[in-house]
Amino acid sequence: MSKKAKVDPRIKRTNKYLRDALVELLKEKDVTSITIQEITEKAELTRGTFYLHYQDKQDFLMQSMNEVLEELIEKVKPKQNNEDSAAVEENDESVSFLKLFEFIYDHADYFKVMLSDRGLPQFRSHMTEIVKKRVYGELISSIGEAEDGLDIPKDILISYITSAHIGVICSWLESDMKFSPAFMADKLTRLTLLGPIRVAGLENKIKLPY
Amino acid sequence: MSKKAKVDPRIKRTNKYLRDALVELLKEKDVTSITIQEITEKAELTRGTFYLHYQDKQDFLMQSMNEVLEELIEKVKPKQNNEDSAAVEENDESVSFLKLFEFIYDHADYFKVMLSDRGLPQFRSHMTEIVKKRVYGELISSIGEAEDGLDIPKDILISYITSAHIGVICSWLESDMKFSPAFMADKLTRLTLLGPIRVAGLENKIKLPY
DNA sequence: GACTTAATATACATGATGTTCATTAGTTTA
DNA sequence: TAAACTAATGAACATCATGTATATTAAGTC
Numbered sequence: 001m002s003k004k005a006k007v008d009p010r011i012k013r014t015n016k017y018l019r020d021a022l023v024e025l026l027k028e029k030d031v032t033s034i035t036i037q038e039i040t041e042k043a044e045l046t047r048g049t050f051y052l053h054y055q056d057k058q059d060f061l062m063q064s065m066n067e068v069l070e071e072l073i074e075k076v077k078p079k080q081n082n083e084d085s086a087a088v089e090e091n092d093e094s095v096s097f098l099k100l101f102e103f104i105y106d107h108a109d110y111f112k113v114m115l116s117d118r119g120l121p122q123f124r125s126h127m128t129e130i131v132k133k134r135v136y137g138e139l140i141s142s143i144g145e146a147e148d149g150l151d152i153p154k155d156i157l158i159s160y161i162t163s164a165h166i167g168v169i170c171s172w173l174e175s176d177m178k179f180s181p182a183f184m185a186d187k188l189t190r191l192t193l194l195g196p197i198r199v200a201g202l203e204n205k206i207k208l209p210y
Numbered sequence: 211m212s213k214k215a216k217v218d219p220r221i222k223r224t225n226k227y228l229r230d231a232l233v234e235l236l237k238e239k240d241v242t243s244i245t246i247q248e249i250t251e252k253a254e255l256t257r258g259t260f261y262l263h264y265q266d267k268q269d270f271l272m273q274s275m276n277e278v279l280e281e282l283i284e285k286v287k288p289k290q291n292n293e294d295s296a297a298v299e300e301n302d303e304s305v306s307f308l309k310l311f312e313f314i315y316d317h318a319d320y321f322k323v324m325l326s327d328r329g330l331p332q333f334r335s336h337m338t339e340i341v342k343k344r345v346y347g348e349l350i351s352s353i354g355e356a357e358d359g360l361d362i363p364k365d366i367l368i369s370y371i372t373s374a375h376i377g378v379i380c381s382w383l384e385s386d387m388k389f390s391p392a393f394m395a396d397k398l399t400r401l402t403l404l405g406p407i408r409v410a411g412l413e414n415k416i417k418l419p420y
Numbered sequence: 421g422a423c424t425t426a427a428t429a430t431a432c433a434t435g436a437t438g439t440t441c442a443t444t445a446g447t448t449t450a
Numbered sequence: 451t452a453a454a455c456t457a458a459t460g461a462a463c464a465t466c467a468t469g470t471a472t473a474t475t476a477a478g479t480c
Contacts, residue, residue, distance in 0.1 A: 010446065010457050030331075032242055035436060046459050051438065058243075117331035121240075125327045128377075142416045151411040152397055153389070159381035160374045160401050167338075167373020171365055179363070187362055191370050193416065195405015201361040206352045206403065220426050220477065245467060256428055261469070 014053065017043035019064050023110055030118035031061065061120050068110060069126055075103050076134065094189050096134055101181035104169060112173040115166075124166070132162040161192050224263065227253035229274050233320055240328035241271065271330050278320060279336055285313050286344065304399050306344055311391035314379060322383040325376075334376070342372040371402050 021042035025034045036057055040047045054060040076099050104111050114123040135158060150157065168188055172179065179187075190199050197203055231252035235244045246267055250257045264270040286309050314321050324333040345368060360367065378398055382389065389397075400409050407413055 008447070008457070014458080036438095037436065047437090048439090048460080049458055052457070056438080117335045119331070121327035121329070121331050142412070152401070152409050155381055155385070156378055156394075156397060157401075157406055157410050159377045160398075161406050163377020163380070164370045164374035166377070167369045168366055170373070171369035175365070184366075187366060188370075191362070191367075192405075193407055195402070195408060196367055196371050197403055198405060199362050200367050202352070218426065218478070224427080246469095247467065257468090258429080258470090259427055262426070266469080 011053070014043075014045060014049060017045060018050065018053075018060065022061075022064065023113065026113040026118060027109075031120050036060075062122065065114070065120055065123050065126065068107065069123075069130065072100070072103050073130055076100050076130070078137070094185065096137075097188060098182060098185040100131070100134070101169075101172075101184050104173070105177060105181050108173060108177060111169075115170050115173065128162060128166055131165050132158060135162045135165065164191070221263070224253075224255060224259060227255060228260065228263075228270065232271075232274065233323065236323040236328055237319075241330050246270075272332065275324070275330055275333050275336065278317065279333075279340065282310070282313050283340060286310050286340070288347070304395065306347075307398060308392060308395040310341070310344070311379075311382075311394045314383070315387060315391050318383060318387060321379075325380050325383065338372060338376055341375050342368060345372050345375065374401070 018039060021039050022034070024042055025038060034057075036047060036050055039060075040050050050060070054063065076096050078096055113119050115127065139158070165188060168184070168191075172184055187199070197206055228249060231249050232244070234252060235248060244267075246257060246260055249267075249270075250260050260270070264273065286306050288306055323329050325337065349368070375398060378394070378401075382394055397409070407416055
């Protein structure tokens with residue numbers, strides 16, 4: 001299983017330049033108004049070189065997005081009970097949310113612009129799918145496949161929790177990561193398990209309609 | 211106060227044609243790859259006519275978005291205690307969420323594409339701001355301006371709830387409004403007040419880490 | 421029916437795209 | 451180290467969407 005296929009260093013260099021240029025440009029203007037011209041100029045490459053590697057702008061954007069997000073998926077994936085690594089699956093799920101925040105922290109520049117409305121819209125939906133899988137996993141591991149016993153349609157429940165997560169991540173990025181990844185992962189887990197009102201300590205002050 | 215400034219019927223007609231064409235095109239391809247050419251073709255207008263009313267594509271998109279969302283804001287705004295309308299402010303907030311779902315239901319085609327990743331990214335953030343205002347209003351009216359007493363940073367709390375709302379709305383649209391607006395508004399309120407786990411009836415089955 | 425203004429038809433300059441090909445420069449390997 | 455590959459460059463070209471301008475026609479207003 002050849003993990004790395006010995007890719008020409010010039011290609012790696014070119015790709016890096018193009019992606020760095022993209023991130024730089026995204027700080028100034030939205031992805032729609034960025035041209036291939038501008039990207040290659042900032043990368044100090046010829047426009048022809050761009051077309052040597054990508055079909056068009058969309059292709060380029062999707063490939064660079066997928067590269068980052070596949071790395072994220074790998075990092076966030078719960079460890080398998082492999083041959084050597086003995087069963088350490090205890091707090092697996094909350095760990096995976098911590099890893100999520102840590103990864104985003106390490107790529108904050110990129111995530112901040114890509115999740116803003118200047119970024120590639122597909123990035124948000126891809127992120128949402130990734131988080132949804134983790135949320136789903138957390139639920140399943142807690143309650144099993146119990147589809148029916150719920151008092152609320154399952155997809156509404158999952159969408160509520162998932163989207164809440166994305167929103168908290170965005171507001172964290174917009175605050176320039178005022179809090180630590182560990183703090184955020186903890187608060188997010190509590191928000192979901194106890195509900196926003198109880199976590200805020202407002203359960204007495206608020207009028208519950210039932 | 212002249213509410214309507216007697217706008218030429220030809221202009222109204224043109225605008226309607228352009229916007230209808232946009233929605234049609236958005237069902238097939240994403241907003242980025244739609245050209246002014248295509249819009250005017252589908253609208254059966256000249257390209258010159260487009261530039262008689264809008265500076266460019268972005269201007270057109272923003273104006274049509276704002277028109278719809280300003281109407282939404284008006285509908286969702288809690289009724290003032292006006293001269294005539296006596297104080298009926300009882301369940302004001304949950305009513306406003308119901309109105310939100312009803313409005314979206316009436317414009318489902320538009321909201322569905324605009325909130326998807328084919329739509330205008332600014333539409334999502336604008337919607338988020340609108341919902342955030344309502345969420346904020348609901349909290350304030352329940353607990354007052356109590357900034358400090360919270361066990362969690364206020365902006366995290368608000369972001370959590372707000373984004374959860376948007377997510378539920380999106381999943382509802384994607385399911386082609388499987389449930390009624392009243393059902394959705396009710397479930398959403400319960401999800402927030404009781405928390406997702408309690409609403410699902412899972413508080414016994416799940417391991418609470420505290 | 422006269423006046424006003426929106427829509428059309430047409431043309432034009434500009435700029436980004438995507439493709440091609442000969443040439444130069446950097447990597448690999450024999 | 452020289453030969454063989456292959457990536458990057460430079461330049462040219464056709465195509466297409468954009469944005470602007472203007473004279474003409476059609477629709478709405480008074």
